[in-house]
Amino acid sequence: MKKECTIHAQRKIAEDTCEVVLCPVEGDFPFQAGQYVQVNLPEMRHADPKGASRVFSLVSSPCNVREFAVAFRATGSGFKKTLMELPRGSTVLVEGPSGFFTLPEDDAPVVWIAGGIGITPCLSMLRYLQDCAPAKEKKRNTLLVYANRDHAHAAYWDELKEREAADAHFSLKARFGGMDYETLAAAQREAGAAAWWYVVGPPGMVALAQQALQQLGVDARRVLTEEFSGYA
Numbered sequence: 001m002k003k004e005c006t007i008h009a010q011r012k013i014a015e016d017t018c019e020v021v022l023c024p025v026e027g028d029f030p031f032q033a034g035q036y037v038q039v040n041l042p043e044m045r046h047a048d049p050k051g052a053s054r055v056f057s058l059v060s061s062p063c064n065v066r067e068f069a070v071a072f073r074a075t076g077s078g079f080k081k082t083l084m085e086l087p088r089g090s091t092v093l094v095e096g097p098s099g100f101f102t103l104p105e106d107d108a109p110v111v112w113i114a115g116g117i118g119i120t121p122c123l124s125m126l127r128y129l130q131d132c133a134p135a136k137e138k139k140r141n142t143l144l145v146y147a148n149r150d151h152a153h154a155a156y157w158d159e160l161k162e163r164e165a166a167d168a169h170f171s172l173k174a175r176f177g178g179m180d181y182e183t184l185a186a187a188q189r190e191a192g193a194a195a196w197w198y199v200v201g202p203p204g205m206v207a208l209a210q211q212a213l214q215q216l217g218v219d220a221r222r223v224l225t226e227e228f229s230g231y232a
């Protein structure tokens, strides 16, 4: 599906991190929590060797199909600088939604392993579960392991803390300074053998976490990964 959408809001949400809210010009934008879209810009204000489009996971939840949000690290690329500078009301073309990094059909616990801005699809799933999922799904046990270089870069941190305080089924573990084996081993002890594992972030972090989970004996069929290619 390709849809024209207007830029509704652009804001800084953490150190070097921005969020953009988009609204379909006509109709709704239905999606499943955890999916991604491709955003195509109509004009570029800054040169960009990689062109005028990028893929982003949706960070908002499908509870509201009249608008959706993406979030990204502000790396200084021409695409991102342009997206943040375009005036509100500008039209962009959005392709999608796509992807299978979505919640499982059974009711087993879910562990999200998010590296940096890899928080986006995890927060979308959490928002969906807490805000508008059917009552049965709201009881799913979830654990988020969120790794960032420091507190200032941890996007949506205050919201995550509030969501943890309000929901006995959700717990949050922060890791500052990079993901490590011990953190994942502790998550495994807490989540148990039946859990589904969702690993998302820069390719290096995804590979490290996958390797650690393998060493911990986690069944590879219960591990889903999403690499944010484009980040070193």
Ligand SMILES: Cc1cc2nc3c(=O)[nH]c(=O)nc-3n(C[C@H](O)[C@H](O)[C@H](O)COP(=O)(O)OP(=O)(O)OC[C@H]3O[C@@H](n4cnc5c(N)ncnc54)[C@H](O)[C@@H]3O)c2cc1C
Binding pocket: 036, 050, 054, 055, 056, 057, 058, 070, 071, 072, 073, 074, 075, 076, 077, 078, 079, 080, 117, 120, 121, 226, 227, 228, 229, 230, 231, 232
């Ligand atoms: C399924 C999927 C979902 C994705 N979802 C998201 C998402 O939700 N949010 C998101 O931000 N990205 C997401 N990405 C990655 C995204 O598509 C871009 O590749 C990424 O954001 C980098 O784009 P860029 O314009 O900043 O850099 P590019 O212009 O594509 O790359 C420029 C260069 O900058 C380097 N670079 C990387 N990180 C930094 C940094 N922190 N500072 C300086 N330079 C850096 C890169 O290595 C690269 O060589 C997703 C990718 C996929 C495949």
